């Protein structure tokens with residue numbers, strides 16, 4: 342089984358590329374989903390985050406209100422760094438566990454790790470190759486505004502905390518250009534599946 346790290350900035354299209362890959366038979370781990378799990382009440386990162394950010398990040402039911410936490414960390418670098426330090430170790434541990442489990446089961450030929458912070462979470466070393474999804478910043482901002490119902494400023498602030506295209510490209514064995522249509526992405530994914538699976 343080959344392990345592929347799929348990364349790229351917010352709104353570049355990792356989600357739709359992952360869907361194409363799933364349709365083509367690959368197994369996909371979604372790092373955002375794991376990040377949501379490990380901050381739930383009773384899970385490892387929960388107490389650390391509540392201790393640091395205080396009750397302001399909690400909903401009435403005691404769970405962390407992610408949208409609110411996002412508003413705080415995407416405005417303040419130091420707070421984002423704390424969030425990353427706290428969560429990335431648990432995310433990396435859970436992903437490594439899932440890779441091991443998939444290897445033991447031996448079903449999938451290709452395991453995709455869809456992770457916007459693949460590099461920052463120290464996951465490059467568990468991957469056999471890194472694929473990076475490209476779309477320019479204007480396009481990405483427009484897409485996340487529509488998907489998440491956020492403002493232009495919030496979208497731009499989120500983008501500003503992430504790597505520049507040049508930095509992403511440095512890690513890439515393959516680049517998937519998602520500036521065009523879904524059909525154009527499907528063709529690229531099909532070619533990559535032929536090459537890697």
Ligand SMILES: CC(C)(COP(=O)(O)OP(=O)(O)OC[C@H]1O[C@@H](n2cnc3c(N)ncnc32)[C@H](O)[C@@H]1O)[C@@H](O)C(=O)NCCC(=O)NCCS
Nearest residue numbers: 350351372373376407408410411428456457458462502503
């Ligand atoms: C900040 C949080 C609370 C916002 O939650 P919310 O449900 O509103 O957004 P979601 O998790 O779906 O993320 C949306 C997008 O924001 C970007 N993003 C998320 N976390 C970060 C981060 N730490 N730094 C930069 N961009 C980020 C990604 O492109 C992501 O796909 C949440 O993303 C989080 O806990 N992030 C820290 C963990 C992390 O690094 N996750 C990324 C997976 S490695």
Ligand SMILES: Nc1ncnc2c1ncn2[C@@H]1O[C@H](COP(=O)(O)OP(=O)(O)OP(=O)(O)O)[C@@H](O)[C@H]1O
Nearest residue numbers: 350351352353354355356357457484488521522523
């Ligand atoms: N080629 C495209 N044409 C039109 N819409 C697109 C295209 N690619 C992605 N989108 C839409 O843009 C939005 C962002 O795409 P997606 O969720 O795949 O990005 P992402 O890289 O996973 O972002 P994030 O890191 O924020 O999770 C989604 O609503 C998706 O349906």
